[in-house]
Amino acid sequence: MLALTHSDDVNLAIVMAVALLRDDVPVIACANDRMTGNAMHDFGAEAVVNPYERYGNYLVMRLRRPDTYRLVTWLTAKPGEPLPPETEEHEDGHWVITSDDRFGHEIAQDLEDAGLNWTLTEAADGPPDVTDAVGFIAGSTNDALNLALAGHARLENPDIFVSIRQRSPRSKPLLAAMDPDSVFIPAQLTVAEALARVVTPDFWDFVRHLWTLDDEASDALLRRIVARVGRGSPDTDRLVLDAAQAPAVTRWLRQGRTLRLGDLFRHPDDREIKVQALPVTVIRNGVDAFVPDLDLELCVGDTIVAVGRPNAFDIMSQALYYEQTVEYLATGVQVPDTWVGRVLTRRRRAGDSAQD
Template identity: 30%
Template sequence: MTPLPRHHSIFFLIMRRMRAPLILLIVIIAISVLGLTLAPGVDADGNPHKLSFFHALYFISYTATTIGFGEIPFAFSDQQRLWVLICIYMSVIGWAYTLGTVFALLADRNLQQAFAMQRFVGAVRNLREPFYLVCGYGETGGLICEALDRMGVRAVVVELDEAKVGEIELHSYAADVPAIAADARNPEILKFAGLTHPHCIGVIALTNDDSANLAIAIAARLLAPRLPALCRAESRDTAANMASFGTRHIINPFEKFAEYLGLALHAPNAWHLLGWLTGLPGTAVERHRDPPRGNWIICGHGRFGRLMAQTMEAQAVPVTIIDRQPPPEADQRWIQGDGTGAEALTAAGVDRAVGLVACTGSDVDNLSAAVTARELNPGLFVIVRQNLYVNRALFDAYDADIAVVPSQIIAHECLAILGTPLLAPFLQEVRQRGEAWSAALLDDLTTRYGWSVPMIWSERINLLRAPALQQRLMDGETVRIADVLCSPAGREESLPCTVAYLRRDDDDHVVMPGPDCPLRPGDELLLIGLPEARNALCLTLAYEHTLNYVLTGKDLPGGWVWERIAAHRNRAATARRVLP
C-alpha cells in the first residue's frame, strides 16, 4: 500500500505550528542564561564571583519550568536576584504563549484530520484478511456493512459526512470497520483506503452523487482493474459512462424494481422466489398478494414514474398518469395534479383501478396519495416509493403492498453479486422458467426453510476448498450429491440445505440437480439452506474422516498414531487371510 506522502506527516505539521513559540522560548532562555552569567555575585567568602554557563543554564532550566529554585552554588547578590525576577516573568509569558498555541493546535481541525488519517491508514495497512472498500455510508452503505459483518467479511468505509463516520464507531459490529471522513472522488484517498491493498476484493460505490460514483468507478478501473466494482447510478447517462470504462456491475434501483415489477405482473411466483433469495440474510420475508392486472394509476412522472409507465405498457397494462406537467408521450392518459387530493384521483378513475403507484420524490406526498386512494378504493393494490429509509416507521404503519426503498434494492442486489456470484446465473434461470416451476420450487424451499431469508453460498470441488472429496473423485470413486449432504452427526439424516445450481467447466450446467447426480472434480455448487448446514458440509468436503463416515458409515481412527495402528492391524488381518 502506498505510504503517506511527506506533507501528511503529523510531526512536520506540529513543528510548523509550534515554530514561533519554540523560538520565543529558546530566545528567552538564551537571554536569561546570558544575563545570569554577566550579573555580579559573591562566593561564600565575600569574594566576587560570576556563574558559569553550565550553572546558569541549570538554574534557568528548573526555574523557568517550575518557578521554584535554590540559589546555587552560592547565595545570590541583589543584582542576580533582580535579573532572576525578570527571567521568571519572561518565562511565564513565554510558557503562556506556548501553552496557548498547543491548546489551539490540539483543537485545530487539520491536525485532527491528520491524526484520523494516520490511524485510518495504519488500520487499513494492517488488515490481513479480505475486505471490501465501501464508498458512502448512507442508508445503503449501512445495510451493506451490516450484511457483510453478518457474513464475516471485513469492510473499509470512506464517507464524506463526518457525522455518519461517527455512527460507525457507535455501531456494534463484530469486527472493527476502519472509516475516514473524506471525499472518495480523490484517487489518493481511495489508495489510502486500500484500493491497491493485496487483500481488497472489491469496490462498492454507493454515494448519492452519480458524478462521485463515476469518479470512483474510473479510479477502480485504472488503479485496480482486477477488482470487481459495484456502482450505483440513477441516470442512464452515468450508467453508460461507467459501462464504457468496463465497470462490471452497475445498479440502478429504479430500473431494477421496474424489472421486478414486470416479472411480478406476468410471473408472480418467480417474483416471490427472487425476493426471498435476494433478501438480507436473517430477515423475514412476507409473501404479498400478487399485483393484479387492470387499470393502474401512477402519481408522479419523474425518473421512477416513467420507468413504471414503460414497464406496465410493455406488459399491456393500461396506465393513467397524475402529474403537474403533461408527459412527453401524447398517447398516454394524463390528469393534471399531484395525486394527494381526491379530485385528481377521482378524475383518474381510482374507483375502477386495480393498483396505484405513488412515486414522487416526497415521502409525505407519496403517503398522502396512498392514504387518499385507499379511502376511495379499499381494495387497491398500492406501491409506494420510500425515498428515505428513516421514514420506515411511517410506511410500516401504512402497510402498503410494496414499499420501494432504493437503498434496500441496491443492498439486495449488491449482496446477491458479492456474497455468491453463482446466484446471478441461477436467478436468470428462474426468470426464464415457467410460472408453475417457480411456484413448485418456492413452495418446496419455503416449506423446508421457512420465509426467513436463507443462507446462500457456493462450494467448489477442488484441492483448496474440498481436498477430501477432490481426492476421491480423482481416484475414480463415484460420489453423488445425496452422499455429501448426509449429516456428519448422523448419516441417516440429511443436512438442511439444497443444491440449487451446478456449474461445470464444460458448460454442462444443471438447475436443481437431483440427489443421484454424480459429482465431478471442479464442480461448483450453489446451495440454499440453514447456516448450520454450511459448517457441517465444509467438514465433510475438507476432512477425510468425516467424508468417509458420511459415505460408508464407518469411523476412521483419528491421529497419526491411531492411523499407523489401524494400518498395522489391516496388514496383519490380510496376512492371516492369505495363509493356508
C-alpha cells in the first residue's frame, strides 16, 4: 500500500491502521517530518520517503560527489534521457536558505551533517543578502516567490549555486529559461522513489548501493555502462533463472553444464557481439552481489538485474527458452534448430568420442 497524501497525519494514520488491521500488507509512506517518519517505522512501515531529507541527500551528493550524483540521477531518469554533463565538486563556503516551513530546517540539517555553514531566513523577510555566499536555496511554499528570490540572488551574486523548490512542474518553461543548478519538486521525487520501490525493488537496492560509492568508483562504472548501452538513460530488466521464466537455461544448468553471466549478454546470432545491456546485480540465496563479474558461473534460482536498451532484453530472451541458443552462447557450438538436426549432431559427436 502507498500512503502518499500531502498530510503527514493522514499518512501516519494509514500506516497505523494497516499495522493494526492488516499487518501482512507492506506500506510505503511519505513523511515530511523526521519524527513522523520515525513513528511510521515504529509501526512497521516497509519504507518511509521524506522528500525534504531525500532532496538534501541528493543536494549534498551533488556538491560533494558530483560523479556519483551524475550516475545515480542518470540511471533513475526516464529511459532515453541524455547523460548530464560533468560537474566539479563544489567549493566549501556559506549557504543561505530561505523558507517558510519545515523544508528549511531539514535542508539545514543535511548541510550541517555535510560540514557546511548555513543561514536560515524567513521568506516573509524578503530577499536575503547572498553577496558572500556560495549557495542559495529558494525554499518557500510559493513557486513564484522562489523564482523571484532565485533571480535576485543571481543578480546579486552571478557565480552563486542556486537551488529552487517548486511544488508543481507547471513552471518548467520558466525554470528552463533561468537554468538553476538544482530544482526540487517534492511530489515528483516522492512518487518516483515510491514507485521504484514497488515496481523494481531489486533495482532500487542497486541504486541505494550507488549512494555509497566514491566518485572514482562511480565514474568507472558510468563509463562502463555508457560504453555498453550508449548515452541515453537505460531501461531495467529482471531475469529469474527458474523453470518458469528461463526453462532452457535451467535445463542446461541442471545437467551440470557451465553458463557464465557474461554469456547471457552475448548476441545469439554472433556470440562475439555483446548486446546493449549489462548486469548490475546478481541475487543468490537472498544475497545481493552488486556489479558482478561477467565470469561468474550461474546457478538455478539466480536473479539477474540488468540495465540496457529494451531491444537488448528482447534479444536476450532467446537464451531463456531455446536450448540450442544456450549451448551456442556457452560454448560457441552451433546447434541445428530442427529436432532431426539435433539428433544427427548428437550422433556425430558420439561417433567422434568413440573414435577418440
